[in-house]
Every structure is written in C-alpha cells, then in structure tokens.
Amino acid sequence: MSLLNQSLSTLQTLLDKKEIKPTDLLEESLAAISRVDGQVRAFLTVDEEGARAAAAGLDRELESGNGARGPLFGLPAGIKDNISTEGLRTTCASRFLENFVPVYDATVMNRLKAAQSVTVGKLNMDEFAMGSSNENSAFFATRNPWNPEYVPGGSSGGSAAAVAAGEVYFALGSDTGGSIRQPAAYCGVVGLKPTYGLVSRYGLVAFASSLDQIGPLAKNVEDAAHVLQAIAGYDPMDSTSANVAIPDYRQALTGDIRGLRIAVPREYMGEGVAEEVRARVQEALRVFESLGAVVEEVSMPHTEYATAAYYIIACCEASSNLSRFDGVRYGRRAEAGSLEELYVKSRNEGFGKEVKRRIMLGTFALSSGYFDAYYLKAQRVRTLVKRDFEQVFEKYDLIAGPTTPTTAFRLGEKTDDPLTMYLNDILTIPVNLAGVPAISVPCGFSGGLPVGLQLIGKPFGEAELLRAAHAYQQSTDHHLKRPQLAGEGGDAR
C-alpha cells in the first residue's frame, strides 16, 4: 500500500526502524504527481530539485540517528501558490506574478521547515484567491479527482485536489470566505480554517486582511491536527497575530465527546441546501449523538445577510491590498510612456476578469458618497453576524451543518454569472466574518461526489473542534474512501 496513504504513526514507526527514509516518501509523491497530475492539474510548480535536496538532507539526519525529529519529518507537502516560498516561483495563479520569485519565506514556511516536512511544489488556485471553483486561475483549471468534469472547488482547489489524489501527504491553503473548507468538502478531504489570528499571515499574499487565514488540508483529522500544531502561534511579523498559548492539539484527540453540546442552525439546513447533502449531514449528526453528544436546533437569524456583507468587505479590502500590484517593483510591467499608463496597462494585462470585478466593486463601495451605505453598513452587519455566534456559543460548544449547499458542480456551469458562483460560499462565509475556527470533514457521498460536514468552534477552540471531528472519524469511514484516477487501481492504493 502507498506510503502516502499510511497513518502518521505508521510512518513514524517505519522511519524509527529505518525501513523507509524521507526520499522514499518524496519519490512516491513525485511518482504520483507524474502519474496523475496530467489529469488532476493541481500543481503550478513542482520543485523536484529542491525537494530532492531537502529529502536527501533529512535522509542523512535520519542515518546519523540523533533521534530528535521534527513532527512532520519527511512528509511531502504542497503549498497554495499565494504563500511566499523563498526562491520558488509564487504566482497567486495570476499573469501579474507569472515569473515572481519571492525573496523571503512566509512564516508558515519557516515553521514547516522547522517541523521538517518537504515542500514538493506550489498548488493551483483561483487568481489571488478570488473564486470558488479554481476556474479563475489564469493558467488552467484544476479537476476534481472524483470526476474530472467537475470542479475541485476554490480557491484552494489545487490544495484539496492534490491531497485527495494522493499526490502529497498534506497541503496548506488559505481561507477568506470558505476557500479551504469548500474545496475540502468537494474533494472529500479534511480542511481547517483556524481562528483569525492563530496562524501568521506574514508571507500570505493578502486578499482581505481581516478575513484571510492559512490552514491545513489533509486526508484525516489527525494529520490536520499535526500540521496545525506546526504552523500555529504568535508571530511578531504579523501585527494581526494573536498572542495566545497554543494547546497540544494532538493530545486533544481523545475520542471522548460525551456531553458535547452541538447546535445546528435551521438556517444552515434550509431549502437552499440539496436534499442529499442535508441527508448526509443528518446521518452525521446521528453519529455524534451515538457518541454521547447532544444535538439541538438553534437559529442564527443574520445568516442570510452574511454573504452580502462579506462581498462588500472582502472586495473593499482587496481593492486596497491589490493596489500594490502597480508594475513598479515586481510582477508584470507593461510597455508604457507615462507612469499612469504603466499602472493601468500592467494591471489590465496582469489581472483576470474576476479580480478586476472585485477590485471595481471594492473601489466603488469605498468611494466618496457610497462608503457609509456599503462598507460601513457591511461592517455593522458583520457585528450582527458575529453576535449570532457569540449567542449560540453561550449555550453550545460547537455549531454543525453542511459545508456547502451542494456537491461539486461541472466546470463551466457557473462561470457566466458571478452571483451564482458567490452563493457556493453561503455556509462558510459567516465563519470568516466572525473570525471563529471551522473544519470540513467528509461525511458521505451524493451522486458519486463527496459531501462535507462543517463543524464550527469557539474562538481559539481548535482543540475541541478537532476532538469532535476526530471522534466522528473514528466511527465512520468516509474519509478512507479514495477516488479512482485513470491508470490507478482505486481503493487498492
């Protein structure tokens, strides 16, 4: 059986006994990429040379056997292409940054290096993280490993697909309105968005600064917990980083959730949600009850307003953040006779349609005469959405519901109307507005495509969130299913 499909503890044992070395793990990853990425198209850049050098270095360390190993020792990882990797091309899936090579590592990359994982390459995404299908990548669309005619979700579509297709052991993605959780749901993997401020944003190309968070995508909750442990924690380089104590997330995976109080908002299970998605979620809730949790219906009345507030806030913040792409210091520079022309032409040539649309919306909503009606109004609505969470968390430990209203859709199905696309995120967006943590775990299938269950926790309550998700996975096997890719033997991996 594939090494990449083994549990972390099995791999630790094999490494301890020197039956495998990091190069073996990496070569498997590279072989898988070579076999399936022509179909899946998760990767924008594969760094064979760098990864092999890193793995060889770890081999030598293992050989010299001084015992101490980083918690992610030897694990091949894929990194979403909006996270800065020094010396390794970072494009944000945009023509603007097509040849951009960062001169420093994001803090999360430094933490992964300390944990000793091996970066295999950079993963495809919607351009500048704006999208829910990976179709907005300036280069090509990633395919859902479960069905290549379907989208993997977005904007961390490459991250989710690479994990689902067994190309990497884990991936990092980013989530502003659902961009880790929604593709995780569509691809049948685990995706976690931490509490805002838990993971440093230093080196993450900013989309919406008050919403963005980096998080792990992995094949199970245990792996996700290990990755989170490595990347979480205060960073003085990020002024929005929270200075809080980090618990041991791995120790939190006790399997015991007796007495856990889970709230299910009726607004998350309404008519906008596909019947089979609702059915899979209800089956999951029964599993939680069988494990001793209490599940009750609640109301979060401002849910329906969250998407409107989000699109205003996110686009406003994006319009400001993307003004740095001016063709002067890095990225694409167009031929121009004046500075003004340089800005306009470089941006016009470099940015795709959706990026331009969001910059336009944000610029409009911040402009004189409209600021109060749109941006300020959205911020007040944000307060109301946040309060809904605070009120529910006074009586409950977690909130549960579907991650997405439907399973993955076909490529090209929703590209004509931006609004239709935006509505894929209605269940994930409120979480980012409130800044709380949330995880998507596979909870079954509908029409051959994965369904995701979303669990939402209290601020900095990742330990409890992971404990509940892990307990669920101990009692179910949805996360053990693997897609069958052409040229592969399905579950016999």
Place this chain on the structure above:
Amino acid sequence: MNITAQDAKQVARLARLGLSEEEADQFAGHLNDILQYVQKMNELDTSGVNPTSHVLPIANVMREDEVRPSLPLSDVLKNAPDAGDGQFRVPPVLE
C-alpha cells in the same frame, strides 16, 4: 442604484484599471447585479450597532523603535522590471 458604463469607467480610473467599451458595459452589468443583491443589508436596522473592522481585541500593535535588519537592497530589487543605481526606474512622473 444604477451603474452606467460611464460610472464603471470612473471607478476603473480610481482603481487604475483600464476598461474597453465592451468591458465597461459588462462590468457595469455585473456590478449592478451584485449591488442589487447587497441591498439586502438594508433590511436590517443597524442603527446603534458598532461596525466590526477587526475580530480580535488588539489595537496599536507596535514595537520599540530600534533599528533591525531588513531586506538587503539586492533582494528588494531582485524582481524589479527595471532598476538602476539601487532604485526602481519608471517613466517620468512630471513633464
């Protein structure tokens, strides 16, 4: 709220984006649809509700004003489309 192609072009100018006639029309249309959707927010009475700009209770994050190592100039200029004399070169700003 009805955004015309003219309005779209004005917004584009603010954002230093260039739009063709066709794009201006298309964007105006999409913007109108989105703005129509976000009108929904007006169903809520938010008088007396404070705006949330930031979810964490942190403010004025500062450090001591001590000189610390920063990016070396060579790194700063590494991705420059056009540089010289340790500076980024651009077309003239003033006539």
